[in-house]
Amino acid sequence: MSINPFTPEHDAYRNGLRHFIDQEIRPHLSEWRAASHPPPIKQILRQLGEAGYLSTTFPERFGGAALDYWYNVILHEELARLPNGAIGMSVASHLDIATSLVAKYARQELAADWVPSAIQGKSLLALALTEENAGSDLSNIQTTAVQEGDGYILQGRKTFISNGVSADAYCVLAQTANKQGDPAPTLFFVPKSSPGVAVVRNLPTLGNRGDIAEIEFDRVKIAQQQVIGGLGFGLFIQMKQFFQERTIIAIRMAAMARYHVDLTIEHSKKRRTFGKPLSSNQHVQFTLAQLITEIESVKQFSYGCIRKMSTPNENMADAAMAKYAGGKLVRKVADQCLQLFGGEGYLDDHPISLFFRDARALSLAGGTDEMMLNMIARVER
CATH class of the missing domain: 1.20.140.10 (Butyryl-CoA Dehydrogenase, subunit A, domain 3)
Structure with a gap:
């Protein structure tokens, strides 16, 4: 037996969102496809953010509405109706993966700086995990963050990164060493503007063109404040x-x-x-x-x-x-x-x-x- 989790308030939200998508996004799909480049995800996020569709489930301290997660489910179900899966994937990668991670685990000051702009659609976040020989097996990552002074030096390359070309910042998984000297993967928050961060290339794929990139981190300096969730908890x-x-x-x-x-x-x-x-x-x-x-x-x-x-x-x-x-x-x-x-x-x-x-x-x-x-x-x- 199916159980409907949606209230009349959810239904009204869905109707408004569907109308918004049909008016503001759907009419441009053919144009973007003909141009043979990924949809302008920053433009799409800005439109969704200004209309309040990205902030529904985030805490009020970030400027969110603190509503239940079913509102986010509705967002993804409605984006799934578009004949371009790259858009829904980009929104999910930004909102439910990278931004959610920062909101939950990053230091309070860092989260306060980035999450409000992310859920307003003013900044784009990406999660950088995958490497050439470390996809589903994240324990095999070769990207390292070596301690130097009060911070770290990040070195490595990530691939198949959703939103990688357009992102303003990355949550990067890198190998660090614990007190015993054993490998201890750690997550770091790395703004794209950091010296040593470079987009190597946008990766063309079989489906609709998406923002999927290869990213290089060449001796990027990382401060302690950029550690997400604690050393070794990646x-x-x-x-x-x-x-x-x-x-x-x-x-x-x-x-x-x-x-x-x-x-x-x-x-x-x-x-x-x-x-x-x-x-x-x-x-x-x-x-x-x-x-x-x-x-x-x-x-x-x-x-x-x-x-x-x-x-x-x-x-x-x-x-x-x-x-x-x-x-x-x-x-x-x-x-x-x-x-x-x-x-x-x-x-x-x-x-x-x-x-x-x-x-x-x-x-x-x-x-x-x-x-x-x-x-x-x-x-x-």
């Missing part, structure tokens, strides 16, 4: 953040899948084959019914993760299950919906074609399917 903090990140990815996947199934249903009603609507074919009916059922299952499981967030019942395996199931499902939905659209769905700028390309990335972002299964197996055995 992996612990990131594991906590992964629950939120992976749950939001699953939420986005379910919403994207349902939106495109709905497009396919409307198409099947209008498309006629052998004198009858495609929707009258029992195979088509059963295919769509099966997809809707599986989407609802992933959505409700993900909603369950939202309810557990920041409670003693929070379980990393739950978020991994939601993301794994959603990743497999969204690819299946994209494939079967494109099949039902036929040649029309294969056109380069068709919403289903764009969805087909975007869907593939979701089993990679935030940890691969294989890493999700590995985590589930470790927790459940």
Whole structure:
């Protein structure tokens, strides 16, 4: 049985947000796609921030509205209706990953300097974890922060960084040494303006062009005030953040899948084959019914993760299950919906074609399917 977590206030917020997106963002998608460059994420964030759509769940001390997290769920479900997955990914990376991390774990003075502008859409934050040989296995990172005087010297290179080109600051995971001299990964807050920070290149991808970059940190000076959460606590903090990140990815996947199934249903009603609507074919009916059922299952499981967030019942395996199931499902939905659209769905700028390309990335972002299964197996055995 599905449980609706949304109140009339949530519904009113959703309606306003949907209208805003349809008026302010959707009309520009074709123009941005034709230009063959990533959507202007800073412009989009500024618009969302000025309208109050980024600050709903953040504490009042940062200028937020301190509302429940379901408002953020609505934001990501509505952005998932856009035929450009790069936008939703960029907003999630900025808001639910990097800004949330700074708000929760950074020193009070640093958070006070950056979080208000981030939730107003005036600054863009990014999380820099991944390296060439350290993706899901963060314990293998080679970026180092060596103590020098009262601070550290940061050296290394990060890749596949969402919002990396446009970001104003990065939360960077680097290897430090604890008192015993053993490796102790630590998170650091690094403004892009810091000497030694350089964007090496924007990385083109299979789906809609996104702001995904390779970043170099060449002897960047880091002060003690830029340590996030304490020396050696980087992996612990990131594991906590992964629950939120992976749950939001699953939420986005379910919403994207349902939106495109709905497009396919409307198409099947209008498309006629052998004198009858495609929707009258029992195979088509059963295919769509099966997809809707599986989407609802992933959505409700993900909603369950939202309810557990920041409670003693929070379980990393739950978020991994939601993301794994959603990743497999969204690819299946994209494939079967494109099949039902036929040649029309294969056109380069068709919403289903764009969805087909975007869907593939979701089993990679935030940890691969294989890493999700590995985590589930470790927790459940």
